[in-house]
Amino acid sequence: MSRFDNQTVLVTGGAGGQGSSHVRAFHAEGANVVIGGIDTQRGTALADELGPRALFTRLDVTDESSWSAAVLAAESAFGALNVLVNNAGVQNPPATIENTDQATWARILDVNLTGIFLGIKIATPALRRAAGGAIVNVASIMGLGGTAHYAPYVASKWAVRGLTRTAALELGRDRIRVNTIHPGVISTPFIHEPAAGATAAIADFYSPEPFAVPRLGEPADVTRLLLFLTSSDASFVTGSEYVVDGGLLLGPALPAEAA
Numbered sequence: 001m002s003r004f005d006n007q008t009v010l011v012t013g014g015a016g017g018q019g020s021s022h023v024r025a026f027h028a029e030g031a032n033v034v035i036g037g038i039d040t041q042r043g044t045a046l047a048d049e050l051g052p053r054a055l056f057t058r059l060d061v062t063d064e065s066s067w068s069a070a071v072l073a074a075e076s077a078f079g080a081l082n083v084l085v086n087n088a089g090v091q092n093p094p095a096t097i098e099n100t101d102q103a104t105w106a107r108i109l110d111v112n113l114t115g116i117f118l119g120i121k122i123a124t125p126a127l128r129r130a131a132g133g134a135i136v137n138v139a140s141i142m143g144l145g146g147t148a149h150y151a152p153y154v155a156s157k158w159a160v161r162g163l164t165r166t167a168a169l170e171l172g173r174d175r176i177r178v179n180t181i182h183p184g185v186i187s188t189p190f191i192h193e194p195a196a197g198a199t200a201a202i203a204d205f206y207s208p209e210p211f212a213v214p215r216l217g218e219p220a221d222v223t224r225l226l227l228f229l230t231s232s233d234a235s236f237v238t239g240s241e242y243v244v245d246g247g248l249l250l251g252p253a254l255p256a257e258a259a
C-alpha cells in the first residue's frame with residue numbers, strides 16, 4: 001500500500017523543473033497524475049513515459065475555461081480529484097519598479113496569483129465531491145521579504161500567502177487543507193535560464209557557499225515536503241507556510257575561520 005494509492009493529483013506546470021519531479025514522485029507513490037501545463041510536447045512525453053496512471057492536459061492557468069477542462073479531464077479519466085498542486089509560475093526580467101512596465105506587472109500577477117485563484121476556485125467543487133483533499137500553493141522565499149528588481153514576482157508570491165490562508169479558512173470544514181511552500185534557490189530552468197527579455201539568470205549571481213546548507217536546492221527537496229503536506233500525515237496542517245531553502249533566509253553562516 002502506497003501513500004497515494006487511489007488518489008488523483010493535478011500538478012500545474014507539471015512538465016517543468018520542479019513540477020516533473022512532483023509528478024514522478026506522486027506517481028511512484030501510487031497516485032494517478034494529471035500533468036497540467038502549456039508545454040504540450042514535454043507534458044505528453046512525460047505522460048507517455050509514466051503510462052496509464054498519467055495524463056497530460058493543456059492547462060494555461062490564467063484561463064478559467066482551461067481550468068474547467070483540466071478538472072473535468074482528471075475526473076473523467078480517474079473518477080475524482082484529490083490533490084491540487086499550484087506549481088506553475090513565472091519570473092519577471094529583473095528591473096527596478098520605476099523601470100517595470102504595466103504589462104510585465106500584469107503578466108506576472110496573472111500567472112502567479114490569478115492562476116492560483118482560478119485553480120482553487122475551479123478545483124474546489126471537485127475536491128468536495130472527493131470528500132476532501134489538499135491544495136498546495138507554491139510561493140517562494142521572495143514572498144517572505146523584499147528583493148530588489150523583482151517587484152512583480154515578490155508581490156505575487158506575497159499575495160499567494162493571503163490567498164492560501166483565506167482558502168484554508170473557507171475550505172477547512174469541507175476537509176480541504178490549503179498550505180504554502182516557499183522554496184529557496186532550486187536548480188531548475190527557472191534559475192539557470194534568463195527570464196524572457198533578461199540577459200542574466202539567477203544562477204549567474206547567486207552563490208550558495210555562505211549559507212547553512214551550502215548547495216543549490218534540488219527539485220526533490222521540495223517534492224518530499226510537498227508529499228508530506230498532501231498526505232494524511234499532515235491532516236492537522238492547514239493555512240501554514242513551509243520554507244525549504246537550506247537556511248538561506250537565516251543569512252550567511254560565519255566562515256569556519258571565525259569560530
Ligand SMILES: NC(=O)c1ccc[n+]([C@@H]2O[C@H](COP(=O)([O-])OP(=O)(O)OC[C@H]3O[C@@H](n4cnc5c(N)ncnc54)[C@H](O)[C@@H]3O)[C@@H](O)[C@H]2O)c1
Binds near residue numbers: 191
Ligand atoms: N527554481 C527556483 O529557484 C524557485 C524558487 C522559489 C519558487 N519557485 C517557484 O516554483 C515553481 C516552479 O518553478 P520551477 O523552478 O520548476 O521553474 P520552471 O520554469 O522550470 O517551471 C515553471 C513551469 O510553469 C509553467 N508555466 C508557466 N506559465 C504557465 C501558465 N500560464 N500555465 C501553466 N503553466 C505555466 C512552465 O511551462 C513550467 O513548466 C514556480 O511557481 C516558481 O515561482 C522556484
